[in-house]
Amino acid sequence: MRIDILSLFPDMFQATLGESIVGKAQDNGFLDIKVTDFRDYTDNKHNRVDDTPFGGGAGMLLQAQPIFDAMAAIDEETKDRYPKGRVILMDPAGRRFDQDYAQELSQEEHLTFICGHYEGYDERIRSLVTDEASLGDYVLTGGELAAMVMIDATVRFVPGVLGNMSSPMGDSFSNGLLEYPQYTRPADFRGMKVPEVLTSGNHQKIKEWRQREALRRTLERRPDLLKTAKLTREQRLMLEDLKLDQDPDVPD
Template sequence: MKLHFLTLFPEMFQGITASSIWKQASDKGAAEYEVTDFRAYSDNKHNKVDDYPYGGGAGMVLRAQPLVDAIDDVASSGRVIMLTPQGAPFSQQKAEALAKEEQLIFICGHYEGYDERIRSVVNEEISIGDYVLTGGELPAMVVADSVIRLLPGVLGNETSAHEESFTTGLLEHPHYTRPADFRGMEVPEVLLSGNHAHIEEWRKKETLRRTWERRPDLLAGRELDAEETRWLREFEEQ
């Protein structure tokens, strides 16, 4: 997959593209990154990419010309994504859908907002939460990171991505590692038993318990089997 970032601050991507999973994906040939400063496409003699909004108001607005010309140049194919608080909420399911694309182009905006006409070349708009950040670079990194780790061959254990929180619609079960006793806090006995059927059942139950305790909204409208229904009643009685 090729991931292309259109930004006014290309230096922000230097560290992340050369680190951790991003570097691993690049080294394995699963991902390729390109970062473009779209200021270079401005037709203004001072390379201005923003201007005052028509109708007045606070703040500056990103001009359509530099961004649309940049997109025309780099996005001959691929999905163009605008990062904006007005976009659809990002989710694990969206990450899985984007991971099937061959090329993603991220628009990292700044200032008060975008000239509305930029949206004519955008395929979709994404928000990573109900809050406002200084620019679109961090949201683009968040979305890209969640996608990159889903690309084939990137994670060391291919089953890891299928067992994580939200992949199944629920939160992930608790994890433990050595030592078995840390300051009097012991690993659940079932995890030391070697009985894989019992361990799987414990994990399924604890996945449901953690979701019920921390994100009950994820259970709304979810079809539960008889065992899960029994466990929920047990949690409520406790």
């Protein structure tokens, strides 16, 4: 996957995307990430990328010209190897980012993120994009942090990045539920013991326990997720039992 990022602060990305799993994925050739400082594409002698809005108002807006020219340069550089792909504008008014969105983006060969600053964008910049995305109902000082979060969540689904493709598929939210509790050695830590079923070697019982505990955790912490989760018949029966355990006085 090729990922391009347009930002006024390219150094912000090195610590996050150059280390750990994402950094190793780049070293191993699974990801090609490039950050472009679109200030390099200004056509005025003061290298300004923003200006006051027509009609008045507070704050400054990013100008269209540097973004358009930076995008044209990326298109020229990548045209022989990558498709244009999705162009994502980081914006509080955009589509809410979640695990399904991350998995959807991971199917693309090429993603481009445009990170804004100041009061907002010249509206004509939106003509370049396929997606407008937001992390939630709050405003950050710039789009860089949001882009980092989206990239990190997305590339986990790219084959080779994690090594084991079953890992992201078992994450919280990937199947509509929170993830079940997990344990590692020692089996008894200061009197806190690992559930016996996990050391039994009975894989069927372990699977059932994990399903039940994922349902229990979701019911207790995020019951809203159960409204849209696609549950099997077995899981629905488990869920009904768990609800009775929560409130045994509730009639059938």
